[in-house]
Amino acid sequence: MxxxxxxxxxxxxxxLGLAATRPDTLSIQRVTEIKAPPERIFAxxxxxxxxxxxxxxxxxxxxxxxxxxxxxDGLGARSDWVSQGQAGSGSMEVIESTAPRQxxxxxxxxxxxxxxxxxxxxxxxxxEMTRVIWTMHGTNPYIAKVLSxxxxxxxxxxxxxEAGLQSLKELAET
Numbered sequence: 001m002x003x004x005x006x007x008x009x010x011x012x013x014x015x016l017g018l019a020a021t022r023p024d025t026l027s028i029q030r031v032t033e034i035k036a037p038p039e040r041i042f043a044x045x046x047x048x049x050x051x052x053x054x055x056x057x058x059x060x061x062x063x064x065x066x067x068x069x070x071x072x073d074g075l076g077a078r079s080d081w082v083s084q085g086q087a088g089s090g091s092m093e094v095i096e097s098t099a100p101r102q103x104x105x106x107x108x109x110x111x112x113x114x115x116x117x118x119x120x121x122x123x124x125x126x127x128e129m130t131r132v133i134w135t136m137h138g139t140n141p142y143i144a145k146v147l148s149x150x151x152x153x154x155x156x157x158x159x160x161x162e163a164g165l166q167s168l169k170e171l172a173e174t
Contacts, residue, residue, distance in 0.1 A: 022140065024139065028154055029134065034173060035129045038125050042100035049068065057087045058087075061087040074094055075096070075097045092106065092119075
């Protein structure tokens with residue numbers, strides 16, 4: 001029995017040590033093409049009041065409550081959220097807004113764990129459509145490093161981005 005406990009303890013310590021070697025940052029990117037002008041899509045991203053209509057965290061968590069401060073949209077616009085469900089709590093602020101090409105949003109998560117991410121939305125005009133590139137760079141907290149031993153974080157978080165881009169597409173195209 002002691003030998004089994006010792007072996008299990010060594011395995012757990014080994015996994016925790018392996019997790020510590022994971023990168024301190026992570027990056028996720030997804031792309032879609034939307035049959036709408038960049039100006040229409042830009043307005044939906046640049047104004048946090050529109051996010052409940054397309055952002056996956058708003059759509060998946062009915063307990064989420066948002067508050068808004070700063071300008072209504074663009075540089076300095078801010079939204080704080082709190083949730084009893086999966087969305088946790090945190091804040092986001094537009095830190096760059098270059099119409100109709102690019103929006104950068106700094107996101108601070110408080111719950112379920114502390115993290116700081118930067119989301120960048122790049123809109124590239126094309127004939128009859130707009131390519132939307134959603135890129136997130138952020139901290140990779142230790143708990144996420146442990147999870148990454150068992151889960152593909154790009155695939156898991158990428159689904160979140162894909163769902164958001166699909167909702168944004170449906171909204172912008174109607």
